[in-house]
Amino acid sequence: MKTMILEWLSPMDTKPLRLIDRPDPTPGSGEVLIKVAACGVCRSSLHMIEGDWASKGLPAKLPIVPGHEIAGSVESFPLERAEEALRRLKCDPFEARAVVVP
Numbered sequence: 001m002k003t004m005i006l007e008w009l010s011p012m013d014t015k016p017l018r019l020i021d022r023p024d025p026t027p028g029s030g031e032v033l034i035k036v037a038a039c040g041v042c043r044s045s046l047h048m049i050e051g052d053w054a055s056k057g058l059p060a061k062l063p064i065v066p067g068h069e070i071a072g073s074v075e076s077f078p079l080e081r082a083e084e085a086l087r088r089l090k091c092d093p094f095e096a097r098a099v100v101v102p
């Protein structure tokens with residue numbers, strides 16, 4: 001899968017994000033796999049990328065894949081925990097779409 005990764009904090013005009021290929025993830029227990037159709041970049045993401053919140057411990061680690069406002073479709077999830085997973089996603093189980101803002 002294609003991923004924009006942040007390896008160091010820097011102003012956006014220095015282009016700190018790098019496009020890489022990563023193996024497709026496998027959801028673990030209690031997790032779902034979401035195929036991201038689009039990801040917003042809000043001002044919060046830009047503050048983190050540019051290091052404005054480094055003194056507050058954000059991000060907690062590097063490298064990191066920024067972005068927390070995604071829209072996509074659930075690709076797979078453990079059936080035994082489907083109800084809990086959908087509730088955590090704030091997703092109606094009868095809706096085919098969800099917006100995830102952790």
Ligand SMILES: [Zn+2]
Nearest residue numbers: 042044045069
């Ligand atoms: Zn945001």
